Amino acid sequence: MSRRFVIEAVMVAIYGELMAMSTPVEYLVPYSTIRELYEFQESTEPLLNDPDDDHHVKHKINELIAYLEEPLNRKKLDRALQVHWSKSPSIILNDSVRWTIINAYDNEQYGEFLDPIETEMILIAQRESVPILTDQPELISRIIEAEAPVQVFDIQDFDFALEDNTFSPK
Template identity: 60%
Template sequence: MRRRFVIEAVMVATYGQLMVPDRPVDYVIPYSTIMELYDMKNGPDQVMDDVEDDRHVKMKIGELIAFFEEPLNRKKIERALGVPWRESAPLLLGEHVTFTVVNALDNAHYGEYFDPIETEQLLTAMKFKLPLLSDQIELQDRIIEAEVPVQVYDIEDFDFAVEEGIAVDEMEISRDW
């Protein structure tokens, strides 16, 4: 069974282990996070603290941009962009990895706690009832603090999330305590 996760596009470029899972994985990516890749690749700001790591990640970002710009992939993405919340057809990358691009819309629902990209990720996770993968501890803490009804996994727990995960019905939490 293919596991699906909402993720920011840059995370896929940053964490190589996400590209070689043991089981089939579909990364659901809000389109705005793909657009963010261009700024990260060409911008003056470093993505990583270490110069060599930054150079490597920017190279991976370039490869990911090239993947999304391939004619067939670009066509699938463009079809999804015509309708809010539409998912693209799967973009195949290897035996175990596919991407689905979503034309997510920030409705400012969580504007106080989250920036527009984070909001789109959360709304995508909620709309499609999918867990969110993130490396940002602060974001994870804010999700819990704001009681956003989204399951979130730290990137460090990726193998667990793919292999076992936690079913949504197991997540029911009593609000009485």
């Protein structure tokens, strides 16, 4: 049985260790973060301060986009886009990691505290009873301030998150 987490697509490009898992993991990815990958791809602004790291991450983003645009994966993505809150069939990234894309455009519930993508992540976490995985301490603080009923882990605590049994996998 795999552990499930809500995560932004770009986090997988930035943190390569999220793809090198010894246990099965399913990442629930808001579709809006897939669209962000294309924005990052086209942007001339650096994502990371170190030029070598930035180049590496942009290369990984290009690889992810190319993989998602393969016909079978594109078909899975298109299926998720047909209805609000629908999920794509699993997109297998490797032997232990798969993605499920969720069409969750919604930003009203936490609109004053959080940006639309953050709100989508919280709503997916609530709906699917899974924790959020992020590298943004500010997001963790805003989730606490908004009193959102979700569990959130910093990427630095990912090993602990894999062992945590607070949420049971579906």
